[in-house]
Amino acid sequence: MHRVWxxxxxxxxxxxxxxxxxxxxxxxxxxxxxxxxxxxxxxxSGSAINVAGSLRKQSHRMGSQVLADALNRSDSHPALRVAxxxxxxxxxxxxxxxxMARDPDSDYAATFRAVQATWRDRLKxxxxxxxxxxxxxxxxxxxxxxxxxxxxxxADINTMVAQLEGDTEARISHMRTILGVALVLxxxxxxxxxxxxxxxxxxxxxxxxxxxxxxxxxxxxxxxxVIRENELGQLARAFDTMAEELDKLYQGLEQRVREKTxxxxxxxxxxxxxxxxxxxxxxxxxxxxxxxxxxxxxxRLLGLTGGMACLMTRQEGRAAILASTLGPCQxxxxxxxxxxxxxxxxxxxxxxxxxxxxxxxxVPLRDKDGLYGVLRLxxxxxxxxxxxxxxxxxxxxxxxxxxxxxVQRTEQERLLALQEERSVIARELHDSIAQxxxxxxxxxxxxxxxxxxxxxxxxAEAILADLREGITSAYRQLRELLATFRLKMQGDFIDLLGxxxxxxxDRGGLPIHLENRLESCRLSPNQEIHVLQIIREALSxxxxxxxxxxxxxxxxxxxxxxxxxxxxxxxxLTDRSAPTTELHYGLNIMRERAASLGGHLQLxxxxxxxxxxxxxxxxxxxxxxxxxxxxxxLPKLPRP
Numbered sequence: 001m002h003r004v005w006x007x008x009x010x011x012x013x014x015x016x017x018x019x020x021x022x023x024x025x026x027x028x029x030x031x032x033x034x035x036x037x038x039x040x041x042x043x044x045s046g047s048a049i050n051v052a053g054s055l056r057k058q059s060h061r062m063g064s065q066v067l068a069d070a071l072n073r074s075d076s077h078p079a080l081r082v083a084x085x086x087x088x089x090x091x092x093x094x095x096x097x098x099x100m101a102r103d104p105d106s107d108y109a110a111t112f113r114a115v116q117a118t119w120r121d122r123l124k125x126x127x128x129x130x131x132x133x134x135x136x137x138x139x140x141x142x143x144x145x146x147x148x149x150x151x152x153x154x155a156d157i158n159t160m161v162a163q164l165e166g167d168t169e170a171r172i173s174h175m176r177t178i179l180g181v182a183l184v185l186x187x188x189x190x191x192x193x194x195x196x197x198x199x200x201x202x203x204x205x206x207x208x209x210x211x212x213x214x215x216x217x218x219x220x221x222x223x224x225x226v227i228r229e230n231e232l233g234q235l236a237r238a239f240d241t242m243a244e245e246l247d248k249l250y251q252g253l254e255q256r257v258r259e260k261t262x263x264x265x266x267x268x269x270x271x272x273x274x275x276x277x278x279x280x281x282x283x284x285x286x287x288x289x290x291x292x293x294x295x296x297x298x299x300r301l302l303g304l305t306g307g308m309a310c311l312m313t314r315q316e317g318r319a320a321i322l323a324s325t326l327g328p329c330q331x332x333x334x335x336x337x338x339x340x341x342x343x344x345x346x347x348x349x350x351x352x353x354x355x356x357x358x359x360x361x362x363v364p365l366r367d368k369d370g371l372y373g374v375l376r377l378x379x380x381x382x383x384x385x386x387x388x389x390x391x392x393x394x395x396x397x398x399x400x401x402x403x404x405x406x407v408q409r410t411e412q413e414r415l416l417a418l419q420e421e422r423s424v425i426a427r428e429l430h431d432s433i434a435q436x437x438x439x440x441x442x443x444x445x446x447x448x449x450x451x452x453x454x455x456x457x458x459x460a461e462a463i464l465a466d467l468r469e470g471i472t473s474a475y476r477q478l479r480e481l482l483a484t485f486r487l488k489m490q491g492d493f494i495d496l497l498g499x500x501x502x503x504x505x506d507r508g509g510l511p512i513h514l515e516n517r518l519e520s521c522r523l524s525p526n527q528e529i530h531v532l533q534i535i536r537e538a539l540s541x542x543x544x545x546x547x548x549x550x551x552x553x554x555x556x557x558x559x560x561x562x563x564x565x566x567x568x569x570x571x572x573l574t575d576r577s578a579p580t581t582e583l584h585y586g587l588n589i590m591r592e593r594a595a596s597l598g599g600h601l602q603l604x605x606x607x608x609x610x611x612x613x614x615x616x617x618x619x620x621x622x623x624x625x626x627x628x629x630x631x632x633x634l635p636k637l638p639r640p
Contacts, residue, residue, distance in 0.1 A: 014231065016200070020193040024186050031182025038175035047095035049168070052161040055115075056154050058087045062127060063150040066143060084127055091119065099164060108163040115156050123153050204232045208239055220247035263388075270392045273297045277396055281403040286311070291323035294396070295375075299325065302389050304377050305358060311365070311373035311404070319373070326378060352384070359383055363393055365401045372404035440470045493528045494518075500536055501553060508543040511550045521557040521619050530593045531555075531564055531615070534601070537586050538566035538613045546570025548610060562619040569610040573603065590615075 065080045090096075100109040126146050204224070211222045220243045224236035276297060280290040295307035306326035310319050351362040358381045365373040375397060379385075385393065444467065494516055505512040523531065535553060542551050548570030556563045587603065590613070594601040599617025606612050 016196070017193070020189060023189045024193075027182050027185045027189065031179050034178040034182075035175050038171050038178070046168075048093075048099040049161060049164050051090055051093045051095055052157060052164055055087065055090055055157045056161070058083060058090060059150050059154045059157065062087065063147050066127070066146060080127065084124070087119075088124075091116065099167075103167070106163075106167060108160060108167055111156060111160040111163055115153070115160055118153055118156060123149055200230075201232065204236060208232075208236060211239060211243070215243060215246065218250065220244070220250065266388055269301050270388070270395075273301055273392070274395060274399065278399055278403075281400065285400075285403040285407045286322075288323045292325065294400075295323060295325045298377065298393070298396075302377075302385065302393070303380075303383075305380060306378040308376040309373065310376065312371075322373075350390075357381075361385070363397045365397055365404060367398070367401040367405040369405055369409075372401055372408065375400075437474065440467055440474070493523060493532075496528075496532060497535070497553070497555075500532065500539070504536075504539040504543060510543075510548060512539065513550070513552045515552065515554040517554070517556040518562070519557060521562060523562075523619060527597060527617075527619065530597050534590050534593050534613075534615055535564065535566060537590050541586055542566070542568045542570065542611075546572075546611060557619065560618055562617055564615040565612060567606060567610060567612045569606075569608065572605040572609060572611050 062080060062083045065083055068079075096112065100106075100112050103109060126149065207224055211224060214220070214222045223240050223243070273294075277294050280287075280293055284290055291309035295309065298304055298307060306324075308324040308326055309322045311322045312319055349364065353360045353362065357378075359379040361375075361377040361379060363375040363377065364371055365375065375393075377393075497514060497516070501512040501514045539551065539553070542548055546568045548568035551566065551568040554563075554565045554567075587601075591601050594615055594617065597615075597617040599615060602614040602616075604612050604614075
């Protein structure tokens, strides 16, 4: 069986286990079938034994009845006849005949047939004769012979009963033996199956489970070493193949993880370098310390042997060395910087130069507007930068170029703003002080011939009065211009409006009501200063010419248009076609400011009395935080 199991197990574990189950089932079914057959054969044996035992009792009863009738001198023998009928009925019992029919050639069958013959041929005729002859006390010998025959007959019945009992016990013993053999065979088959399952199934499965634990921990070295061709052998070979593939994949993943980790480390270092460089450039893009720190970071990250930063100077546009970490080197002259700048002019981006001591890399510092400098980086001999290093250096050079371009453009814008401010000052002086001085020059020329003639003294005094008034007006205009030029746009625009209204309210002693309805509109710094100057000029005219008791300043925004109105309840415009000289100059300045904002200025009388100046121009709405006007502390009166 072991060989059969191994032979089958080499091909299929399931087939071997099925064979073991079939063997156990066959043995069990065979034992049960045998027990059933034996049980069928001994069925009724107990009844037969009981009936056979009753035959002995009935035989003795018939003998006793014969003696009793003889002693009682009875001629009728009813009890004997009944006993004979009962005996024959017991002899004809099915259990006795079935027991004989099951095995006609057995000793029991022969004894039973002999008992039947003795009863039929010898004992029954004598008993019938005894029942017919009546009581005869003188035939004791006959009775004794009958009793002796009955004893022999009972002995045969005892033999038959013993044979019946022995046959039944033999059959039961045979059944017990068969069941015992079946049980032993089942135990043997089960034991052999368990041993073979342990060797052929559990041991390989334990090996596979142990290997699976190692695989789960990342150790793919263990192998199953199962060479059978059954299911477990195929599974073991699949496990081994899977382990080899996982080992290769795991090693590949580890290599990729190492590469990704190195790449992330380089990226982090690159980002840190770029962040530090941008932060330093933001603080001061032209400081030598900034470029020394940048060069030091580049040397540490890229493995350089040194570096130099050459930038364009502000004077005459010549290149100069701003920072260097190369140490003493004959190639650190400003003339060489100029040559490097010249070699990188145009579309040239990078340039490697082979020097006796190594390789030098020239990296231009430029943006879309121009070239501002060059980085000269020293590399070991035969060394070239890797792609990620070139990307980092390119990003850094572009950031430096953008920072330098911003510095240059900021300086140019500052110069342009300074020139524009000078132009504004010149225009203001021309439109105010220059006009007053020109008027006084005319008056002085008129005064010179009049002074030589005493007859024109009154005319001279009138001219002197006009001259004095012109000097006073020019002095006042000069002070207003100085106040205007000293105006600082610090703080929120609404705060500045509130302070302006409070300033003119205190200066003129009249309430000025400020109403702000800008909401989501925010002005640019240029628009703010022009609007503020127009409001100041309008309030100045109110104080000097309107003779008003109160004034209003209102700012509103609707459909992209910003509207500024300054109103008063004074005398209004008495002659708009021929205004005074001072008012004429102020209106011209306000109109110029309105034109610079792309809007227009309107001057008119109010129906309720007084004048109104309206400024309208286009402004873009921007989201802003709502803020209450600081002028709300001023008294607000209803507008007439």
